Amino acid sequence: MTHSDAFWTIRKDELVFDSPPLVLGKGSYGVVIRASFRGSYVAVKRVLPSRMYNNFIKEMRVISRLRHPCITTVIGAVKDKKEPLLVMELMENGSLYELLRNETVELQGDLILPMLCDVTQGIHFLHAANPPIIHGDIKSHNVLVDSRFRAKIADFGLSTKKSGPCGTPLWMAPELLRGGSNSLASDVYALGILLAEVYSRQDPFLNEDVRQVLRQVADLEREEEKRPEIPADCPSQMAVLMRNCWNKLPESRPSISEIDRRLQAMDSKAADL
Template structure:
């Protein structure tokens, strides 16, 4: 059963939905940080002003339906309940993600994540999408992008914003015409193959995930007008094919030699995800197996190198000690 929050409590929690409490803004909704009467911090999502005027709750109703029907998952934002104002505009209450979005971490923060952190993020995002694709009936998120990936207090990545998500039933009615049946997503992340309702598939999400993967490893904007090839796929894929991986990778931090092979392989995974041929795109399960296999190689390789370096240091220290001993005699 969905918990119904007292709207007045939510107003008090956000000081009347004050702009000072606004932590997120999109075309479909506004997200506010609030402190409930018991002290619990939450995120409260309202429809955007335009949708409120139209009394259009389609997206937020869809998000409530999706999140309330999904089992708890560590890589999906937690749904806490709903409420509504006097005009019957719906409000969605979710767990607060205090460390912001992946988009801000990559493009606003001055502290770039380390390479191991990027691989962990990629795995967490991939697990979230795999979880949706393995639901019965399966769920296609349709709006996977860095702005919809949020971090909790422990810097775990979670997938959010289910306003466009749809369950793909085998008997889906492709003749239905409404905002949720038509192709939708965000420019730059939207699969170019997804042109009609009948083209809806998990491969649409795989394409978007591939774009995010390129974004995570390069910290390049998805659409960059300063480049000749403005879209990240058009820019990165030719470089990956020519094995010029360092030109794709974030230049602010050095790529360790021991991780070059893994990053090269994961860039090739990203290239398969964004293939113009849907049949060549891997499933999320295949992606996770691929990434995890190469992360495991790194976990083995690093201790080996650490042991070798430690041995060299000890040998050199031993030689210096022996030399000093001989000198003293």
């Protein structure tokens, strides 16, 4: 163990799990369960066996140094080759995905706009790193919400290295579906799809044939680009921002700093659902 690793390494016996375990969520990278760590509740991600242990350690050395109000805090990790565990702060309101589908929650502009600003500021922080950190899987599932409805980006460390396209297919930019590599611009495209999620409160391309949708999104020769339908009552400024983000040309998409500036300039009425 290096001296820097000692900063984030946690012993497995320091974690106390519920019996039976309380599952907080599941995703492509693992299952998240609640645990108690030194007197406080935390979220523990059990990394799937397919994750390579050495990659996990390399990623921890990057993400353990990242601190920002709009980034989910990674407290540390258990360095167990059989079952590496990622220990994160517990976000009481779960994911933005769950929040959007909770019909008892009224999402008005004065609630949703600050959360969208949080999301863009978290992505901005990653993109401004040296070297830049590409998230690679921006979607509502990977935005967590705390007890004060503050939104934070999660799962950012899982995509620090890019050797080919990655992400969730319906959120992936055309260039990724055509075999290209993730970039800052492909993160912006995914953010545009997330905005569509927020204003429709449903998955993109719901009830459509996924394979056909992906072929159409990847087809740059289509007269009309294949994108999620924007609800008729979506605020005009937000609809324009979505379309800008999911431009088929990566170089024509706004930077995350530009998106952040535009959201900050909106008032809550301009973001009402």
